[in-house]
Amino acid sequence: MSKWRSVPFNRMMVVWSTGLSLLDARPVPPTTAGDHSPDPPLIVITPARGWVSLKLGDLWEYRDLLYFLVWRDVKVRYKQTALGAAWAIMQPVFTMVIFSLFFGKLARIPSEGLPYPIFSYAALLPWQYFAQSVSQSSDSLVGSAALIRKVYFPRLVVPLAGVLAGLVDFAIAFLVLLAMLLYYGIALTPSLLLLPLFLLLAMITALGVGLWLSALNVQYRDVRYIVPFFVQFWLFATPVVYPSSLLSEPWRSFYGLNPMVGVVEGFRWALLGISPPSPMIAASAAVALLLLISGAFYFRRMEQTFADVV
């Protein structure tokens, strides 16, 4: 009787706390008589209902798997393509060229006194990372259906790998940016040191959105069709092709709730040394964290049925 209760709570959290809910206040199931095992079980499997803990300890336990999944995604991404990793450069570069032609030359969208190509490229860099990560991770669970039905591992690893794998493409595309900075003779400022923070903000946002969408995708395959449209819509709600100074005040604050606004403004500031992001960056960051935390809990809640539904 007492053995079941005697499992130290912190140990369950850290080691293998399977499906044990933080908020689940169900009575302890009775155990049979004749129980003479002094050890607590390593794994307790119970039906979990409602909101459950994130089991981050379990995630840590499987860090090697995360590493190999990221590594696989990176390794496989440009296999059997003629141009290979050059695609990681060509995608943002060609987008930048087209944007410069249409938005810079034809539409004459202001670019805060900077050459339009570098103005848009500095924003495209985090944007493409974000867009790619969102579409990768939202499709990741359905794409790994075979794994999910046959192997146990913390499912959080799957969308997380999708978000991390995009960093390699980001790094390659970043080299082009450095070349462009040289070409346009733009000097780096100390604000560059804050760049990783803005990248982190982009990662958090991408993961938050990716968690929501990947979990929804398991249940509703509509997500697959919504994502491209959704990403495109989000592009125009983010100051990638235009400066956010185009917006007038009541709207601009509201607009700041979009975490990618903070990311893009932050990137331009850190790399090109133009005006720093508005204080709305705090709101951006808060929204991004909210997305991540709510996404993670929603994901964990839905995770219980992934194997049965996917």
Added chain:
Amino acid sequence: MSDIAIRVEQLSKRYRIGQGRSPRYDTLRDRIAGAIAAPLRGLSSAARRANAGSRLGTNGPEDDYLWALREVSLEIKRGEIVGIIGRNGAGKSTLLKILSRISQPTEGFAEIYGRVGSLLEVGTGFHPELTGRENIYLNGALLGMKKAEIGRKLDAIVAFAEIERFIDTPVKFYSSGMYVRLAFAVAAHLEPEILLVDEVLAVGDAAFQKKCLGKMGAVAKEGRTVVFVSHDMTNISVLCPTALLFESGQIALRGMSTTVIEHYLDQRTDGRSEASWELEQAPGDELAKIMGVRVCTQDRVSAHSFALTEPILLVIDYLILRDQVRVNPVFVVKNSMNITVFSTSNFEDPVWGARPSASGHYRAHCLVPAHLLNEGHYVVSALVVHETRLVRASAEEVVGFSVYDNGATRGDYVGEWTGIVRPRCHWSTAELYHEELHVYDP
């Protein structure tokens, strides 16, 4: 150290199979359309779904749900090797999925005392573009191994899979045999305290299967706990001392694997072990009729399944309707490939063989010796022939039985034993000395 490895209490699992013919995932449109069409019904069903599973059988029309497991309780001791058998859909795989934490129970709980490795499929997560070596790492990590651990075992895995030359070739260029060997090799080198295996040994060629079974046996000898689901009764009886029989989500029987297998096969054999007729319907003509045919054990108890080591008794009841005719009963036994394995009659019986009989009711017994039939399913036809050649009555394929391998006659060999018959031949061996080597004189 506790002596229990796995404890399962009142475990139930319910699957939703409602709207059976639609795909398993919904679309938003269905949900929205449903909600608009019947808002109240939508709400109440959503509420019902929200606390689905809170009580057995209290929610929803029962036919919307399928109980894959029903209140299963079970204890498996440390070091025990348990086989699980049962028809498809009996709940075997569902139990393993819950124990390996892939899917969640609806009711009840399970406790596991030790590190679990589960092998529900061989080669899950293999990526065709990656090389053998890379896939070993990826697959190993999926199965829960650490990078360093995989590195340590890499050579052993490669050697076990016999793919040394191709280790740096992408697996998409592998033959299917190589692929399966590599996949099993990774899994075989997982070293959990509790190993859950689902029907993964049915891969590769016979030689590799043998190697896999050998590896499983070795794992078991190291004192680890193994739960093994299989449809292959031979594998179960060779590997597992005890077995569980699942029937519609419940444990129907637990015991010595030979007993459990026998029980299972008894139920499963398609043919009946007995057939009998009323006089009007009985097969035959105005001279002879077959009244009944039976398959039973030596002790004359009707039975469906027999170990290789058991004799099988075939019994026929027949009627002779005219005086002083010579008739003989005949049995024809065919295997599941529809090959006639043997036919037999009592022609050479000194008393009954050639003798004309008086009219009346007769019963003949035919004892099929042990160590004759190989494992498999058999159907029996019975005939009554007149003057050794004229078939007067015939009951075609009216009873059946199966023969299984209880492992008693295979030494330590664990693979498939080919052949239609399985005689136990007499062997003798002697060492030859040098001067005898060139003389062939048995």
